[in-house]
Amino acid sequence: MSKDRFAGKHIELFQLPSLITVDVIDNMLSVASECGASDVMFRSGTEVRARVNGAITKITDVSIDKEDIARFIGEAETNQLVTSVTAGHPRSFPYRVISKGKIQRFRMSVAAVNEERTEQGMRLVCRPISSRPPRLQELCLPKDLYEALTTKNNKGIILITGETGSGKSTLLSSTLDQKARDEGIHIGTIEDPIEYNLFYLNNETDSLVGQAGLNSHLHTYSEGLKGLLRDNPDVIMVGEMRDTDTIKLGVEASRTGHLVYSTLHVTNVAATVDRICVNFAEGERLAIALSLIDSLRTVVNQQLVPTLCQSCATPVRSDDEMLKETGADLSGARQPCGCDVCANTGYSGRVPLIEYLVFTNHTRSLLLRTLISEGIQGITMQLHELTENHGATKLMAATNAFEAGLISPEVFYAIYLENRTIELVNGNG
Numbered sequence: 001m002s003k004d005r006f007a008g009k010h011i012e013l014f015q016l017p018s019l020i021t022v023d024v025i026d027n028m029l030s031v032a033s034e035c036g037a038s039d040v041m042f043r044s045g046t047e048v049r050a051r052v053n054g055a056i057t058k059i060t061d062v063s064i065d066k067e068d069i070a071r072f073i074g075e076a077e078t079n080q081l082v083t084s085v086t087a088g089h090p091r092s093f094p095y096r097v098i099s100k101g102k103i104q105r106f107r108m109s110v111a112a113v114n115e116e117r118t119e120q121g122m123r124l125v126c127r128p129i130s131s132r133p134p135r136l137q138e139l140c141l142p143k144d145l146y147e148a149l150t151t152k153n154n155k156g157i158i159l160i161t162g163e164t165g166s167g168k169s170t171l172l173s174s175t176l177d178q179k180a181r182d183e184g185i186h187i188g189t190i191e192d193p194i195e196y197n198l199f200y201l202n203n204e205t206d207s208l209v210g211q212a213g214l215n216s217h218l219h220t221y222s223e224g225l226k227g228l229l230r231d232n233p234d235v236i237m238v239g240e241m242r243d244t245d246t247i248k249l250g251v252e253a254s255r256t257g258h259l260v261y262s263t264l265h266v267t268n269v270a271a272t273v274d275r276i277c278v279n280f281a282e283g284e285r286l287a288i289a290l291s292l293i294d295s296l297r298t299v300v301n302q303q304l305v306p307t308l309c310q311s312c313a314t315p316v317r318s319d320d321e322m323l324k325e326t327g328a329d330l331s332g333a334r335q336p337c338g339c340d341v342c343a344n345t346g347y348s349g350r351v352p353l354i355e356y357l358v359f360t361n362h363t364r365s366l367l368l369r370t371l372i373s374e375g376i377q378g379i380t381m382q383l384h385e386l387t388e389n390h391g392a393t394k395l396m397a398a399t400n401a402f403e404a405g406l407i408s409p410e411v412f413y414a415i416y417l418e419n420r421t422i423e424l425v426n427g428n429g
């Protein structure tokens with residue numbers, strides 16, 4: 001993936017005026033997103049923070065009040081939204097800032113939180129969104145993964161997994177962009193909220209693309225999915241496999257001639273099936289695991305990690321016992337140092353580590369056999385082994401990035417340990 005997509009710059013401290021207007025916040029959001037912030041975080045009773053290159057820093061000189069956040073949300077959306085959030089209903093909504101003639105889009109999430117002196121605090125997290133997803137080729141994916149994601153066999157489920165802020169939605173939207181260009185197909189999405197406006201695909205390709213956002217166009221995922229199925233699209237994108245109804249409908253759709261793309265909040269490929277089944281009552285789990293395994297085509301897990309500043313990184317010591325234990329080739333590995341280019345942090349930008357498994361008839365029959373004999377626990381173990389032998393694990397991706405001097409020994413070692421833990425839990429240690 002092109003590195004500068006995730007590169008961020010240091011944000012100068014904002015001197016807040018006594019009255020914090022929408023313009024003040026718009027300016028803060030616009031500057032922070034220009035500096036490459038991946039999140040701007042407002043929380044009443046404390047200074048505003050921004051996440052740049054994965055690290056959080058304060059970006060205002062003084063704290064912000066709940067009234068400031070509430071007033072902003074009231075003006076950006078409605079006062080009813082403020083009331084609803086205060087009553088305990090976290091909400092997200094799309095937002096746009098127009099600065100220097102350019103539109104910058106954000107995904108805003110707002111919720112009530114505790115505060116130092118009162119229990120009536122509020123937080124607002126603003127995530128900048130590009131107007132178009134990057135082209136799939138720009139993401140430099142392994143060839144087999146690229147082909148699996150853009151499969152012309154429009155049946156089954158493709159899951160993009162990862163933690164919040166791992167770039168799942170971007171990878172998913174880039175994939176849909178490519179699918180729309182490759183084939184003349186009907187794509188329907190249900191998102192919460194719509195992250196990229198894909199309408200341009202209707203003008204630039206033969207494909208028909210329709211997007212619907214939760215709360216703006218629909219009330220629930222499952223209701224939206226039912227409605228969408230009546231339109232008989234070739235490809236369906238469901239923002240998240242969130243509840244049992246959505247999962248059931250998604251699986252059913254994938255078995256009746258639709259290709260379903262979705263995301264899941266999970267930290268590795270192996271845990272995917274277990275993570276989905278755990279939503280269901282004990283008695284339903286086996287049945288859902290069976291249809292899921294039958295439907296899965298590809299599972300991707302993505303994590304963004306800080307990249308070493310290429311201007312100052314220095315070679316690692318080749319006699320480091322801890323690093324030698326990992327078996328990595330240390331000849332090209334480097335560690336952070338700090339210079340003017342990276343504001344002495346040693347890091348600049350982020351790089352994705354991608355773990356994935358492309359399912360084949362063979363893997364599916366192996367998994368089904370394991371499911372029958374050992375249950376879902378056995379599936380997690382086998383998925384880990386299959387990813388190691390037939391796909392790519394996060395450790396493999398991290399090892400490559402570490403050996404190429406892109407990521408620090410700390411980041412690499414943390415992923416090495418995480419993998420060791422999975423293996424110990426699975427009894428392979």
Ligand SMILES: [Zn+2]
Nearest residue numbers: 309312339342
């Ligand atoms: Zn540097």
